[in-house]
Amino acid sequence: MELPHLGANCNVESCNQLDFLPFQCDGCGKIFCQHHRSRDQHNCTAPEIQLPEFKGEKSYACSIKECQRRELTPILCQHCELCFCLSHRLQNDHNCVKLPEKCAKTKTAEHIQQLLAQSKPKPRPIPTNPKAIQMNAKIALMKLKGKAAGDKGIPQSERIYFSVCLPLDVKKPPCALFFSQSWKVGRVIDFIADQAFITNKNNTNAEKKLCLFHGDTGVKFPASETIQDIMSTDYLLLNGSTVILEQVSEDVEQLVTLDVYKSF
Numbered sequence: 648m649e650l651p652h653l654g655a656n657c658n659v660e661s662c663n664q665l666d667f668l669p670f671q672c673d674g675c676g677k678i679f680c681q682h683h684r685s686r687d688q689h690n691c692t693a694p695e696i697q698l699p700e701f702k703g704e705k706s707y708a709c710s711i712k713e714c715q716r717r718e719l720t721p722i723l724c725q726h727c728e729l730c731f732c733l734s735h736r737l738q739n740d741h742n743c744v745k746l747p748e749k750c751a752k753t754k755t756a757e758h759i760q761q762l763l764a765q766s767k768p769k770p771r772p773i774p775t776n777p778k779a780i781q782m783n784a785k786i787a788l789m790k791l792k793g794k795a796a797g798d799k800g801i802p803q804s805e806r807i808y809f810s811v812c813l814p815l816d817v818k819k820p821p822c823a824l825f826f827s828q829s830w831k832v833g834r835v836i837d838f839i840a841d842q843a844f845i846t847n848k849n850n851t852n853a854e855k856k857l858c859l860f861h862g863d864t865g866v867k868f869p870a871s872e873t874i875q876d877i878m879s880t881d882y883l884l885l886n887g888s889t890v891i892l893e894q895v896s897e898d899v900e901q902l903v904t905l906d907v908y909k910s911f
Contacts (some may be wrong), residue, residue, distance in 0.1 A: 659683045705752050711735050717856075778862050780883050788887025790823075796842065797825035805829065807874050812862060812891040812908035813843055821889070821909065826874060831872040839892050855894045862889025862909075867900035 649831060654667035657680035666680035667772045674686055674693030683689040705716035709732035716732035723730055726745035735741040791808040807826045813819050824842060826835050833849070836857050840847040849856045861884060868877055868884070878884050889910050 658688050659685055673678075709735055711741055774803050777883055780888075781864075781885060782887035784887035786887075787889070791887060795823040795825045798827070798838075801825070801827045807878075807886050809887075810862070810889045811839055811843075812889060813839075814845065814857075814893050815907065816894075817843065817845060819843065828875040829873055830877070831871060831873050832868045832877070835859060835874065836870065836892065843892075845892070855896050857892060857894050860891040860893060860900070860902050862891050862905065865891075865905050867902075 649752060654665050655669040655678045657664045657666060657669075658677040658771050659679065662683060663750055664680045664682070669678045669680065671678055671862070672684075672686065672689065672691055672693070674691045676868060677689070679689050686693075694724060706719055707721045707730050709716050709718075709889070710729040711731065714732060716734065721730050722733065722736050724736070724738065724741065724743060727743050738746045755758040787810060788808055791810060795807070795808050802889065805827045806886055807828045808823065808825045810821050811824050812821045822843060824839065830838075836849065837847060839845070839859075840857060843856070847857055860866060861868070861882060866882060868882065868890075874884075877884075884890075889909070891902060891905070893902060893908075895902075
C-alpha cells in the first residue's frame with residue numbers, strides 16, 4: 648500500500664529539511680520549515696508590506712517621562728505650555744518650571760514665632776545639692792514602707808518605694824506605692840494608672856500620653872529603661888524619691904512647675 652506524502656521540504660537550499668508542519672510564506676509563497684518561517688530567516692524576496700497611514704483619532708502623550716498615559720485631546724499647561732495627562736495637568740503635579748516660589752513668612756508671622764519661642768518655659772536646672780535630695784529620700788523611705796501599696800509578689804529585696812504625685816486634673820493627693828526595680832518605666836506608669844484609676848491612652852494615637860518625671864528635678868524618665876538602670880545613672884532617682892505622673896505631649900522633656908503637684 649502506498650503511504651500518503653506527509654510534510655514538505657524547506658525551500659532554503661542549505662536546509663532542505665523535511666517538516667511535517669510546513670509553513671507557507673504569505674510574501675513569496677514558498678514553503679519553509681519552522682526554523683525559516685519568518686521573512687528575515689529565509690531572506691524573503693517579496694516586497695515589504697506598506698502599512699496604511701493611521702487616519703483615526705490621534706492621542707497626545709504626557710510630557711512626564713515616567714508617565715505612559717495618553718489623552719485624545721491635548722491638555723496644555725497655561726504656564727509652561729507643555730502637554731500633560733489628566734493626572735499631571737496641574738502645576739504642582741508636574742513640577743511646573745513656572746511654578747511660583749512659596750511666599751516667605753511675613754514679618755508678623757515671624758514675630759509671632761519669636762514670641763512663642765520666648766514663651767516656652769525654660770527647663771528647670773537640676774539641683775546642685777544632691778546630698779539634700781538623698782537625705783530627703785531616706786527620710787521619706789521610712790514613712791513609705793509603712794503605708795505603700797503594690798504587688799505583694801515582688802520580693803522585699805527588689806522593692807523600690809516612691810511617693811507618686813498624680814496628674815493635676817485628677818486632683819488627688821500623692822500616693823505611696825512600691826515597684827520592682829526590674830520593671831521598666833512604661834510598666835510603672837501602667838501600674839500607677841491602674842492603682843489610681845487614671846485613663847491610660849499610652850497604647851493609642853493620642854496626642855498626650857502619661858509620662859513619669861522626677862519630683863525634684865522635673866526630668867522625664869525614659870519609658871524603655873528599668874528603674875534599676877535609671878537609679879544607677881545621674882537622674883538622682885533614689886529609693887524613697889518623689890515622682891510625678893503627668894499627661895503631656897511627646898516633646899515635653901521636663902516639668903517646670905513642680906510645687907503644685909505636692910499641694911493637694
